[in-house]
Structures are given as structure tokens and as C-alpha cells.
Amino acid sequence: MITDNIFIHETAIVDDGAIIGKGTKIWHWTHICSGARIGRGCTFGQNVFVGNTVKIGSNVKIQNNVSVYDNVILEDDVFCGPSMVFTNVYNPRSAINRKSEYRDTIVKKGATLGANCTIVCGTSIGEYAFIGAGAVVNKDVPAYALMVGVPAKQVGWMSQYGERLVLPLSGNSEAFCTATGQRYRLENNTVRIINE
Numbered sequence: 001m002i003t004d005n006i007f008i009h010e011t012a013i014v015d016d017g018a019i020i021g022k023g024t025k026i027w028h029w030t031h032i033c034s035g036a037r038i039g040r041g042c043t044f045g046q047n048v049f050v051g052n053t054v055k056i057g058s059n060v061k062i063q064n065n066v067s068v069y070d071n072v073i074l075e076d077d078v079f080c081g082p083s084m085v086f087t088n089v090y091n092p093r094s095a096i097n098r099k100s101e102y103r104d105t106i107v108k109k110g111a112t113l114g115a116n117c118t119i120v121c122g123t124s125i126g127e128y129a130f131i132g133a134g135a136v137v138n139k140d141v142p143a144y145a146l147m148v149g150v151p152a153k154q155v156g157w158m159s160q161y162g163e164r165l166v167l168p169l170s171g172n173s174e175a176f177c178t179a180t181g182q183r184y185r186l187e188n189n190t191v192r193i194i195n196e
Helices: none
Strands: 006-008 073-075 105-107 145-148 153-158 173-176 181-186 189-195
Touching: none
Parallel strands: 073 105
Antiparallel strands: 145 153, 173 181, 181 189
């Protein structure tokens, strides 16, 4: 079904009340709950679930088998790889209702969450950060950081284009993206662009 420039596959369920931006594509067996707020030009792969108190920006790509649970915020241009995992309760038990204990998770503009990674609730992923496949993030991630492993550890920095920058993990230094030539400066463990 195509309505208002939104494509919804016939097997998908979009509950009444969900707000979906123009140009969004919702594929097979995806379920969008009524309270979800979704921007323009997003893509939801097969078997995606989006909860009621979820906010998703524009141009977000969510690959197959991802559940975006309540209290998750995805800013513009976020990429969620296949089968990556969000949580919203830190210490779940089946016999104990902890819905009042949901923790917010924020993924900032341009961040990439690799296939099969896990983002533990209550964390913030910085702009253009890159979480490697299979990593488990259990603490806040700085902007532009490259994180890998279990638990995830920072092993470098990434450009906005998605190329690894040659910068030390701390201190002061400059580097450039080999794909775009864009220059970056590391100062006091914070990366910023110096030639926009």
C-alpha cells in the first residue's frame, strides 16, 4: 500500500495513531505501534518492531529483525544493522513488572549500530559514532568513537563518511578523512570538524 508517499507492505501492521513521515518504507512483517513518531525517508526492513514511546528522526535505516523498544530515541541518519538489540529495562525479571523503570536510550545523529550489537538501556551514543558488529555497549559513547568488543571498548575514531581516522585515543591531534578530505581535530578526548 502506498499512501502519502509512504510504502507499507501488505504484511506490515501500522497501528492507528502512529505518525510516519513522507517517503518512508515499511517492509514485510513489521509492526509500528500507535505512539511511535517517525520522520521522513526512513526504511524499516523485515520483521522490525517499533514501540509506543519511540521517536525516530529522518533518513533512519533499520535493518531486518530489530526491535526498537519504548524509551529509545534515534536521531536523523542513524543506521541500525541486522538483528542488533536495544533493551529498556536494566535488570528484567519475568515475575516482576518493571515498566516504570524503563531507561532512556539516545542514539545521536549519523551513528551506526553494527549487526548483532547490543545497546544496554540508559546509554547515549554520540553523533557519528560507530558500534562494531557484535559489540555490547554498556556505557555512554563519545561522538565519532569506534567501539568494538564485549564489553565495547573504544579502539579509534570515525569520520562522518564512515572511514577510520588516524588519531590517538586521547590528547591533541589532527586527521583527515581519506574519502572526503574533511579534517578533524581531537582535543581533550573530543573530536570536531575543522573545515566544514
